Amino acid sequence: MRSDTAPSRPAIFDVTGLTKIYRTGEVEVRALNGVDLRLEQGEMAVLLGPSGSGKSTLLNIIGGLDRPTSGSVKFKGEELAGASDRDLTLYRRNHVGFVFQFYNLIPSLTAWENVALVTEVATHPMPPADALALVGLESRMDHFPAQLSGGEQQRVAIARAIAKRPEVLLCDEPTGALDSATGIIVLEALARVNEETGATTAIITHNAGIRKIAHRVYSFLDGQIASCELNEERIKPSEVSW
């Protein structure tokens, strides 16, 4: 059994006192309100919480897409909070893979090309075909997004995210747009990648059933972390009840 106070593995993310305030005119929205969080090398974390509780905001900040209003985000000891645009771009390019709810594939590129889009700018990528094979799409490489189903498109997105062998894989509701069977296929792909590449993986989801596949589960409420639990027993994605 592992404990919060005595980490067994080195931290890859160390987040302390993170706040993010959005100002639109008069209105002020505290999307994050003092978040402390830790992710360890190679672990799979699930982030849960009601809509608007700040999950995506956090994921965007640790992924280097956005900046916090205050607080600190350390990636392997390096501070991201004050990093320049250029540094964040390099950080994303070299370390982070993203999967989004709506796939965000480039419609004018084929599955293979969408993956190659990322491997072209990565330092140690795997061949696009291997990444597609990992998600079981080796036979659909030359199809355009419009010729793929939602689940297939999401798997291409995962292949695209993992092809550069990222240290972290951040997934914002990767199964949100999918039915249960397809969702399971996608989760299996993620779990397999996590195991085979050792990428630290964070998955945002609204499906509480998914929590059981993770090492660690954070629950969000009103911009804060309400709880953090560790799973002693993980289940396989195929056992997730939808």
Place this chain on the structure above:
Amino acid sequence: MKAFSMLDRKLIRDLARLWAQSLAVALVMACGVMTLILALGAARALDDTRAAFYDRTRFGDVFASATRAPESLKSQIAAIEGVSAVATRIVNPVIIDITGMAEPATGMLISIPDHGDPAVNRLYLRSGRLPEPGRDNEATVIEAFAEAHGFRPGDRFDVLINGRKRSLSISGIVLSPEYVYAIGPGDMVPDQKRFGVIHMHRSVLEGAYDMNGAFNDVSLTLSRNADQKDVIAWLDSILEPHGGTGAYGRKDHMSDAFLDSELTQLRAMTQVIPPIFLFIAAFLVNMILSRLIALEREQIGLLKAVGYTNATIAWHYAKLTLAISLVGITIGAIAGTRLGHGMASLYGEFYSFPFLVFSQEPDLYVISTLVTFAAALIGAANAIRGAVRLQPAVAMRPPAPTRYRNLFNASAGGFRLPFSQLTVMALRHLVRWPLRTALTTLGTALPVALLITSLFAFDSVEHMIDTIWFQADRQDATLTFAMDSSEDAIREVSRLPGVMAAEPFRAAAATLRNGHRSRNIQIIASNPETDVSRVLDRDFAAVTLPPAGILLSERLAGHLGLVTGDQVDIELNDGQGRRVLVPLVGVTNSYVGLNAHMSREALDRLSGQGGLISGARVIVDESRLDDLYAEVKQTPAIASVALQGISRQRFRAVIEENIGISITIYVTLAVIITFGVIYNSARIQLSERARELASLRVFGFTSGEVSSVLLTELGVMVLLAQPLGWLIGHSFSVLVARGFETDLFRIPLIINPSTYAVSSLIVLGGALVSALIVRRRIDRLDLIRVLKTRD
């Protein structure tokens, strides 16, 4: 597969998908490049060729004529500071009689030294040779005249030299720097058949004109840092006692002035036309790219999320812009080069150069390419900046629904506007993007303006023809005597066969001054009331010439800074040096040349010599024209004859051919712009609103009704564009008319209502076709697909 990066593949596919829109933009760019290459290339060809030809033939810098000056003056003239070479000559107008041609041609008979080349204004031999010493009947003729008559060396023709008919043998065919643009007396465009320039040995002309040891014409070249003004002043003072009519520089040399005015027009064209196209192209690029980037918002966010730098993304869209430009530049360069050759050969018809090559120097293409790239990138800059500014986290979220203003609200305040909800949709959309609406309207107005600016030439030329030949110079011919004669001569003119009416005139060379401004000009004096040839005031009413005072044409009065009521300081160039102040009694309208008119009575008083006339204007019975021609060819007293009737026909033919060519070009250009603007804005609206329109179809609106939303918007912009286009077109026409105005001629600004109408109709037609193409896309809208995709 390594050849193209993934982003480049996206680029190629984007281009392939947007090919129609891209092509429309590329064509607009092509027009800009084409006109730029054409105008710059033609201007350069003309400029370089002229410089080389002048240099080679030692074209004069200063010219003067006198009645009879002793050859001994030559050394005095050569001694003027700044003069590097002097050529004295005998130059006289002659009547040429060509077998088989009824009407007499006129010519300039110019002396060349018996031995060696002239020091100034050398001839460029095209074929044959210069006359040989001792062969007194040998002459050279200029090429244009020779070609018009099919003359070869060895052929013969007759001229009336000082009253004696002489048969000349052509020894050679030449080009002369003085007659690159060879235009006969009374003509407005060159008529190669009816105007010839003949060169013969000085000794022969000295004998024929009784000018032994004398000259009546002198040309000078100047050293590099000579002061032309000083030289002219000195030359005038030397020639004045010998009937000098006032020296002038190249600027006032007829042939060179025409070349200059052509160059002025080409430069004006370079400055106006290509910028219009490049402006529209920049606007279209902006429109297309903004839309593309809006559509690809999430893709851009993704690219940033996976670590593509802003620079890479900006470069990606810049490359798209450059690719479109490259297509435009290629098409434009090919078209410009081909048209350039056409233009050069058109010039070849009018200007006699030994060679005229359309300039294809690489820098021309480099300049056009750079300018076009720059325009396109300026157009793209704003859109690309938007892509760079996109925050990746925001970009991944779908954009908030556009906020519209609650305008045209049918239910607001109980006041119902008579619009359907569909029309309200269209109107709100227009108001939502006021800048884009304004630019699209402007983009549609510009082709209307361009058409008006080119079509108005027809109206103006018709008006000119009417004014010049049907209101003012209504004579069929103008006969000029070899020397001023007594008034009785008019009776003899009246007795010539076929002459139904004859009016005398007297011409006197004079210098008009006002303070430090001065002009050498021919004062034309006529009877107070004339019917054949009339002087028109600025309202085109015939003027009765007062017994005293002078009338000046508008431009001449302007040059001298005079208004009606001022005193004009006049000195007749009759060798007496008397200067008299004469009141300016009126300003006249004139489209050709600079004119000064007096009554004969007033000129007689001014000169102190009454009862002299220089020639007559005649109305001729058309059926007896040939008899008159035959008689004129036999009459020694008549030195030259201008045939206004033939000039008019020739003018109309030449001008209409030229205008016809340019109008074909301009209509094509206007249609391309219209298509580029309307088609693109329709396509972009369709893309922006596909969901909205598809939803309407789902709600049960017919495709006609749905199209009406889009077409209403287009229609509003196209209609607004018309008055705007008329306004801009009118302003452009004012600029063009002003830009083309020279001392040689002036184009009146006449724009008939039908010109506005035709311009609008052409653009409306182009807009309609573009709209119909887009309409077909609306009809074929794939509802399911549109609704499934997120936008």
